[in-house]
Amino acid sequence: MLTNSEIFKKLEEFKSVVFDSLEEVGDLDGTCKSLIQEYLTETELLNPMAIVKIQAIIDYMYEQVNIGNWKEVKLYLRKTITIASYLLLLAKTKCTKEITECLVKDMYKVIDFGIMFGCPVDEEPDLLQKCASYLNSLGLLPHSTTEMSNQSEEIVNIDSNKYNAHVVEAIECPSMEHFYKNYIVAEKPVVLKNCINHWPALTKWKDQNYFIKLAGPRTVSIEIGRDYTEAEWTQKLMTIEEFIKNFIFQSNGSTGYLAQYQLFEQIPELKEDIIEPEYCCFSEKDDPVDVMAWYGPKGTISPLHHDSKKNLLTQVVGEKQIFLFSPQDSEYLYPHDHELLHNTSKVDPRHPDLLKYPKYKDAKVYYCVLSPGQMLYIPPKWWHFVESLSISFSVSFWWN
Structure with missing residues (x-):
């Protein structure tokens, strides 16, 4: 030694x-x-x-x-x-x-x-x-393990009709030209299937112990609370091992979420398990693509909001249900008045309060369930609400 x-x-x-x-x-x-x-x-x-x-x-x-x-x-x-x-x-x-x-x-x-x-x-x-x-x-630290929950193995069957929604189009790995012309230029969301089958992460990340062995003692910032619009929402520093053991396998108590986090810059070993999709090359600038991690238990949500960049939301572990709305429907979505939340809606599309938000009934809802190995292209300014239906690990690629 x-x-x-x-x-x-x-x-x-x-x-x-x-x-x-x-x-x-x-x-x-x-x-x-x-x-x-x-x-x-x-x-x-x-x-x-x-x-x-x-x-x-x-x-x-x-x-x-x-x-x-x-x-x-x-x-x-x-x-x-x-x-x-x-x-x-x-x-x-x-x-x-x-x-x-x-x-x-x-x-x-x-x-x-x-x-x-x-x-x-x-x-x-x-x-x-x-x-x-x-x-x-x-290899100076001993590696502990924890029992794997079967939560991420749940079969999710959700009917889009329940939400009176239009199903987001899904296509098999399109050509670069087809993707650019019909979705980038048209600013249209789409689910891409069978584009990341070569990622090692699809196999390795199924086992939560993989993260403990590779990066258990590393400190990260975890969001604690239902979502960032709530008064009790906060952030806390903890090790990845503490996060997994205290939140990933717990269904009671506060929700912990490693959300919108530059995990791959902090721990390059994890970056070796993913590959930047070639579709990210359609950029108007020379800036690098922002790669973010989203890791949490069943029930984590990102409230209805929009971003200024193009986004490929890639599902690696578990499943997420996603509601989308065109920028043209912004007036029906009741954005917060606060400057820091102007890009976030007050409406929960899972159970909208039409008495409080009557204009919402005029919004056109798009919907999909994103499964492991699938990517969702979200154009700039498109509103989206995301909920984990099981233990979930997603990677988002943002670019201008």
Whole structure:
């Protein structure tokens, strides 16, 4: 088994590029910057007191990035969190006598905090992800398992007539030209079948223990509550193992949902199980495709809302029922008045209150149940309501 010093030396290989990244945090106050520079230059100074000081820098940066609007946060503050998180990894490794389960879990926690609240440095964009992959390759943690619920194996039979809805068209893996002409240009939703049969995820992700073994100690942000429009809705940081054991297999209590989460950027090993659909190439910009994870138990919902980007919602595990409405029907859907919820409707299409929302009766409802291996193309500005009918894992691809 590797020693602390050997792991320290491996992590230290990134030290030179991290040092070069200090140029990217030029606006950082002199005290914090000189301290980071000193520890990167003379790693023999890394001791228990250094751990306290580095953590203090991270805490201070975290306070700064949580002031005001997240989109307006100065990048140098977040890059400092990334750099300091790396430095904290070095210090924790150097200052302990042996590799323990507690230490490894603590290191993962440092990494994930840095990924979630920091941002990539130009010199090494995948700095913390590479540190995590290295630790993962060592197999330092014992793997626990949990009993698999049969909830995701339920056969779902739902009649669209129940909702007075039109069934969304479903077609077998179309040609690029056909998809572009008849759905991208026409801005028309469609279910695509047999387009991702080659994904390893279709087999691997059926077993929830796969996630525990691969990424159990990794920290993620989980949405707690019915949906984001409710007053009691909140978010909580927890490990993937805690999430699976406390929420995936529980039908009572609060709902937990790993929703709209950049899981594949945080844990690249999971990204190896999926392949970006070729249909995403129809982009008006050179921006990369946003890949988001949606993982939760039966009953999770995304309230009726619309997005500004094209969306391929891909079902990997379980089934979801989805209601869609054209942008032309927006006036019948009663969007919230609040600025942050202007793209979200007050109506629940499963049981609309026509006394409260009488115009809804004039809206044209489209409906589908998305099964494993299927993708739903949702054009920009199309309203959609999504409910998990079983334990579910979906991947969405968003692009302009």
